[in-house]
Amino acid sequence: MQVLKFGGTSVGSPEAIQKVIAIVSEKLKKNTVITVVSAFGGTTDSLLLCGQMASQGDEQYKELIQQLTGRHLNAVKQLIPIQQQSSYLSAVKKLCNEVEDLCTGIFLLGETTARTKDKLVSYGELISSQVIAAAFQSKGIATTWWDSRKLIRTNSDFGNATVNFSSTSALLQAAKQELATDHIVMPGFIAANPEGITTTLGRGGSDYTAAIAAACLDAQELEIWTDVSGMMTADPRWVPNAKVIPTISYQEAMELSHFGAKVIYPPTIQPVMNKQIPVWIKNTFAPMDPGTCIQQEGYRNGNPVRGISSISKLALLSLEGSGMVGVPGFSRRLFEALSAEQINVILITQGSSEHSICVGVDESAAEKAKKSVDEAFAPEISLQKVEPLEIEKGLSIVALVGEQMKSHPGISGKLFGALGRNGVNVRAIAQGSSERNISAVISTSDVRKAINLLHEEFFETSLKQVNLFISGVGNVGSRLLQQVYQQQQYLLHHNRLQLRVVGLANSKKFLISDDAIDLSNWKNLLDSGSEGTIDDFVDGIIERNLRNTVFVDITASDLVAGVYPRLLEKSCAVVACNKIACSSPYSYYRELKDKARSNNTSFLFETNVGAGLPVIGTLNDLLKSGDKVNRIEAVLSGTLNYVFNHYDGTLPFAEIVRKAQEEGYTEPDPRLDLSGTDVMRKIMILAREAGEQLEMDTIINHRFLPASCMEGSVEDFYASMLKEEDHFKSIFTEANKNGNKLKFVAAFHNGKAEVGLQQIAPGHDLFHLYGKDNIVLFYTERYPEQPMVIKGAGAGADVTASGVFADILRATLT
Structure with a gap:
């Protein structure tokens, strides 16, 4: 039968x-x-x-x-x-x-x-x-x-x-x-x-x-x-990659059904388990699918975790007080008070200090529970030996279920590590001695993200999904999108990394999608997006609360740089091409670094110095390995190096600068480059990364631009440079007469930094620097005489985009 x-x-x-x-x-x-x-x-x-x-x-x-x-x-x-x-x-x-x-x-x-x-x-x-x-x-x-x-x-x-x-x-x-x-x-x-x-x-x-x-x-x-083809490793409505569980034990099925798996009603298991009758979960609309078999011992495929489930609408009740320590009977009185009101306890946790006991109940019963418990402990509350019952609502339980978890160490570590890396705060923990169920109480707003994270951790270890939100889609931003588009399949097949761009923003509009944005048509999609500010964009990022989120700033906007703290507090990694944040007052720079560390996420800004060159990463590696930086010398402006490598007095200096701008090497306003302001920011960032609390107003800038060139619009700037051509020619002529080259050099030594145009002799490391190349010389305790040299293209949309891309990949692997 x-x-x-x-x-x-x-x-x-x-x-x-x-x-x-x-x-x-x-x-x-x-x-x-x-x-x-x-x-x-x-x-x-x-x-x-x-x-x-x-x-x-x-x-x-x-x-x-x-x-x-x-x-x-x-x-x-x-x-x-x-x-x-x-x-x-x-x-x-x-x-x-x-x-x-x-x-x-x-x-x-x-x-x-x-x-x-x-x-x-x-x-x-x-x-x-x-x-x-x-x-x-x-x-x-x-x-x-x-x-x-x-x-x-x-x-x-x-x-x-x-x-x-x-x-x-x-x-x-x-x-x-x-x-x-x-x-x-x-x-x-x-x-x-x-x-x-x-x-x-x-x-x-x-x-x-x-x-x-x-x-x-x-x-x-x-x-x-x-209407589903068996019990699933997670709710398929929340986890698109949820898998059918081929076989599962009676005990595991009961745990999953109790913790919200709607495929089977919890009491169903007990009668058939006593008689050892197999239970099959089958799909009426796909009757040929194998389904799930529930039996005495489920098939083992090496994964000790069978499934992930959750219970929503939970309230956490906390009874605390110094008068509870070492006094027997408090737990009994708590549970008697709840039982008298027929309130079911879903979860129990108690610290070994006995100072507090915490239970989870259905949210609808919370107020009734408080009234009952406060009445039961009225004498102790009046004597301030016990605090009135505290209620925290808006919570859910996420549970890992697996019969074999007890014989596999590290399951709890993986669970809490995955949650912690993505900013999911755990309010309470419960695990029975059977170790068949590990439960964590979290905010209901984090449940979807948490279940996807844990499913990825325990069932999709070979595939990691990363969600990118990119602000700034101009020259560098569009190149980055092109590079991501080209590399998506490579990363998927070779690195098991599913890189999805799910958000784009420019200065006027933003687009956020539940699915990956079609990068072959992103311009049209963004044009039809929503009007709004960067704050609206960030609100959307935080509201969606996706796992493994990376925010990428490819702007030069102080408004965008101002939203980093909100994102880091939500454990969203931040990759910044924008130099404003790291060159802001030291207190803000330090705040961002500390927030990234305390929220277990990444704040990366390699392209702030040297575009795609591994300057900051190398510096950090030196420091982490115990080295100490004594001195830094660098040519950090691809724009200025390009200009002085091409200027020989035959063409006006202004014409060389305009060509550099047309090639995409300069900032929109070239004066940020030629005034040395951009170089000041870069040497300050390097000094800060080396451990110095440096501010912009302490950096000495030996300017070479006449004051007249700094006034008016960008076109006024070009007109002024033409008038000052004799000034530029005399600088070049003097250097050329001495057999030297002109380089705009940044230096840091003994806690002080300065930037300025210098004549570089042929024997110096900075002499043979061509095109738009940058070079950084690190003189350290390990490299006292012969410095560590990092040299290469320091400007250009493609190399800058590739540097941003590399930071994105670093953020996903932390």
Whole structure:
């Protein structure tokens, strides 16, 4: 004998019921089958709403009953040949009339009871089971309809009755002896107490009905048919990469179902586990899928974690006080106070100091719990030995479940490490001695991110998803997007890194997508995005709260640099091409570094100095390995190096600068480069990274531009340079006469920094520097005479974008 249970979705339409008939027909070729069915999808909720509306005096319940009646009559008309419909239509109409009579009584009384609710909602299964039994019979399949109210005996706890297995087993065995067919259809969810009064088995009770029948009749197996292809490693609505669990133990299935896995009703497991009856979770709409088998010992594939689940709408209750330490009985009194109000405790945790005890309960019961507990501890509260009960709402439990976790060290470390790296704060922890379940209480707003993180950590270790939000899509930004687009498949296949750009912003508009933005069409997509500021963009980033988030700033905006703290506080990594943040007052620079460290995330800005050259990374490596920087000499402006490498007096200096701007080497206002301001920022950033608390106003700048060139617009600047051509030519002529080259040099030594134009002799390391190249010389304790030299292209959109890209990859690997 097999017991098959079909849920509300599986019998939600005539088309779905036809699939049920096909599935059962195949089973009947080999075995006797009991088919347990739920109400048509959504019917139970509609019946409860009818009762609620009637009790509130709302006569619209009649319209809702008419809709329910029409739905069930239509099912008869579609499932049963017209010549056989009459008696079945009458039977359905009769039952629907009883529903209306019951609701009329509720309407007249103006109230309803738990007993009345049980009676009312029982009609969903009564009608569906009789319609489905008739549909089988119309197909020529001999079918017997069993009334669960006559076979399953319970106590009188209406709404969630407890089954009397001894009486139920005897009744089912007797019915089996009288059975004249190989197929039985019976309603799930409903039962009756010893007086024959209708009771129900609680939400999801049809699963329980099927398990009771399977256990009492010693079935070979139980199959739960639903709309998913088995139990999943996580909720597929939240985790797109969730996988079907092939086999799972009874204990693991109970843990997962208790912690929010909706595929199976928690009490279902116990009856079949006692009889060692395998349970299959199958998909009505994909019957060939293997599904999940629940049995004594699940198949082991090397992963000790079976699944991840969660419970929402949790409140944390904390009882604290110095008067609790070393005093027995406090826990007992706490739980007695909660039990007296019939408040179920979901989670318990207590520190070894005994100074506090914390329990998790359903959020709806929190206020009632506080009143009860505060009354129970009123004497201690009045003496200030115990604090009034504290309530924290808006929480959820995320749980890892796995029978074999107890024999695998490091599971908890991986769990809390993954959460910590992404800024998910853990409010409480619970783990039983069996180590079958590790639970963490977190903010409900973090649940989706947490489950995706943990699924990635335990089930997708070879693939990591990174979500990029990029501000600034100009010259460098567009090159970065092109590079990411080109490398996405390479990173996926060679590094198992799924790099997704999910947010873009410019100075006027922003675009945030739940899916990866199509980088072959990003310009049009951004043009049709939302108008807003950088704060609006950051609000969207924080609201989505995605795992492994990296914010990339490729602007020169102080407004964008000002949002870094908000992002770092949420454990979003920040990659900055923008130099403003790191060249701001030292206190702000230090704040950003500290926030990144305290929130376990990355703040990277390699391209602030040397574009794509590994200058800052090398400096940090020297310091981490114990070296000390004594002196830095550098040519840090690709623009200035380009200009002085090309200027020989034959063309005006202004023309060389304009060409550099056209090539994309300068800032939008070239005076930031030629005035030395940009170089001052860069040497200050290097000095700060070397450990010096340097500020901009302490850096000496030996300017070579005449004061007239610093006034007016950019075009005024070019006009002034033409007028000052003799000044520039004389600087070049003097250096050339001495056989030297002009280089704009930045230096840091003995805690002081200066920048300025210098004549460089042929034997110096800075002499042979061509084009737009940068060079940095680190004189350290390990490199006292012959410095460590970093040299290469220090300007250009492509190399700068590649430096940003490298920082993104560093941030994803921390």
